[in-house]
Amino acid sequence: MNSRVSGQCSYTILPALVMKTCSKLSELTLTKCISVHLFRISFVLILCMLIWLLQVITWSKDINFQPPIPGLQQCEYSNTRNQSKFTMLSVSSEDSRLTIFTPSEEDDFTSKSQCVPLMCLRKSSPICVYDPKTTDIYVSKDIVKTGCYERPTVRAFIEVMETDPTFVLLDLGCNIGAFTITAAAHGFTVVGMDPVQRNLQLLTKSLCLGRLQQNVTLLWNAVSDIRGTAYYKVNKGNVGGTNVRISNQKSREIDMDHTAEAILLNDLMEFKVFDSRPVFIKMDIEGSEYRALFGGKRFLSAVDVRYLLMEWRFYRTKTWAKSLIPFLEKLHFEPYSGDDFRKRLNPRVSATWPDNVLWKRIRLTRV
Numbered sequence: 568m569n570s571r572v573s574g575q576c577s578y579t580i581l582p583a584l585v586m587k588t589c590s591k592l593s594e595l596t597l598t599k600c601i602s603v604h605l606f607r608i609s610f611v612l613i614l615c616m617l618i619w620l621l622q623v624i625t626w627s628k629d630i631n632f633q634p635p636i637p638g639l640q641q642c643e644y645s646n647t648r649n650q651s652k653f654t655m656l657s658v659s660s661e662d663s664r665l666t667i668f669t670p671s672e673e674d675d676f677t678s679k680s681q682c683v684p685l686m687c688l689r690k691s692s693p694i695c696v697y698d699p700k701t702t703d704i705y706v707s708k709d710i711v712k713t714g715c716y717e718r719p720t721v722r723a724f725i726e727v728m729e730t731d732p733t734f735v736l737l738d739l740g741c742n743i744g745a746f747t748i749t750a751a752a753h754g755f756t757v758v759g760m761d762p763v764q765r766n767l768q769l770l771t772k773s774l775c776l777g778r779l780q781q782n783v784t785l786l787w788n789a790v791s792d793i794r795g796t797a798y799y800k801v802n803k804g805n806v807g808g809t810n811v812r813i814s815n816q817k818s819r820e821i822d823m824d825h826t827a828e829a830i831l832l833n834d835l836m837e838f839k840v841f842d843s844r845p846v847f848i849k850m851d852i853e854g855s856e857y858r859a860l861f862g863g864k865r866f867l868s869a870v871d872v873r874y875l876l877m878e879w880r881f882y883r884t885k886t887w888a889k890s891l892i893p894f895l896e897k898l899h900f901e902p903y904s905g906d907d908f909r910k911r912l913n914p915r916v917s918a919t920w921p922d923n924v925l926w927k928r929i930r931l932t933r934v
Contacts, residue, residue, distance in 0.1 A: 664794065664834045666827070668767045668785040676765060677772045685748050685773075686714035687721040692752040692777035695769040696743060703806045706742060716745040720876070720923055723908045724849070727874060728755055733844045734873075737835070739790055739859065740851040742806070744770040751782040756840060762789035762797050762827035763806065784838075789829040791855060792862030797829040832863020836870065847874045854881035857891045867898050875926040876905060883918045892917060900926035 677695065685694040691714075697703035699711045709716045728734045728750060736750040741759035743766055750757050751774065761767055767785050774780040789797035835841065850856045856877045860867070875895070882888040892902075892914050904910040905923025912920055 663837055664788075664828065664830050665837060666787040668764075668771065668787040670768060670771050674768070677768050680769055680772065681711070682773065682776060683711055684714060685710060685745065685752075687716075687718055687745070687749050688725055688753070690749075690752045692748050692779060693773055694744060694748055695773045695776070697769070697806055701804065703743075704804045706745065706806070710745065717923070719906050721746065721749055723906070723925075724847070724876060725749060725753060727908060728753070728847055731845055735840055735844050735846050737841075737846055737848045739848065740853070741770065741785070742766050742851065744773055746849050747783060748773055748777065748779065751779040752777065755782065756844075757783045758786065758835070758838065758840070759783060760786040760788050760790060762787070762799055762829075763801065764827075766806065787827055789827050790832055790852065790859040790862075791829045792831070792858040793829065794831060794834075795829050797827045799825050799827070801825070832859055832866045835863075836866055841866075841870045844871070846870055846872045848872055848876065850875065850877040853878075857882070857887045860891065860894065864898075873928050875900060875928075877924055877926070878922060879905075879917075879920045879924040880922045883920065888917050895926055899929045901929060902926055 680695045680697070682693045682695040684691045694710060696707035696710055699708035706716050715721060724746065728736070732754070734755055736746065736755055736757045736759075738744075738747045738750075738757060738759040741747045741761045742763075744759065747757050747759040747770065759770065761770075764787060767787055770785060771780075774783055789799075791797070850859065852859060866872075882891065895902075896914070902912040902914060902917075902920070903925045904912060904921050905925050906921055908925050908927075912924065
């Protein structure tokens, strides 16, 4: 912002232009010419400074944005409330494999968390983050520093969503909610899933602060190609890089506080919202995307999934790409750059693809 203003109101270029304009005039006329031009320059500079000051004031108000903060119990996610609008289950909650996240009260962890404005696009909303210096030096740090995480991708993602207001975002690996909150703030229905309970606690508080909880359902699950118990260990300094492994047997060596139930993508068909509305899937599950996709063929075939945004950096040199690419192509998906959704990617050189890849569906073949 400052560089653009200084470029438009240069203190060196404008005087040079004045002298060039007035250099061929007589002395009297020259004095008058310079006076007129200097007055104009002063007016332009003052105007630029006022515009810059207004931008700074507006920016400062956004940074210090403090919305009304209801008690977390007022934003409590009860099963009844979550199922009352967009996300009715086709089975009873007792028979469902899905774990709808329902925090009962604000604990010491969330009460001390830092909450800042998420300003990826024109509509900002609060987001609660981890300590950006020690606990989460990537996602939380970028959000605190710049107001967003992966801004080009988020911007392109919202542009696609806005082509159809009935889109539903399925955010697999929602983390602290950069995509979930942005989509909800723009009025879209979101189903977010994450196995890390603290991520969901922070995200719940963010949704409460932004009064967006009516748009979002959060699931405390992992997604894979088998059902079972998901064990995870949070990476020091990089919560978003948490790896998950699935087992059908419980181990005494595992901290049971770091577990979640693993489900199949097919199990999400219990949500009635997926029966009739277009779906945008965003997957960020640290190299487990291929397992989730292979375990979700029925969901991908039956549901109107039009876009699939996933991390690709794990697949550049892995043999999984050789089976994942034809799997998605058979489901009529084509690869595009995650930074520029108009740029088609060549499947023959997948090792050179960017970190994020968007799969666009050409047509839907229902099973």
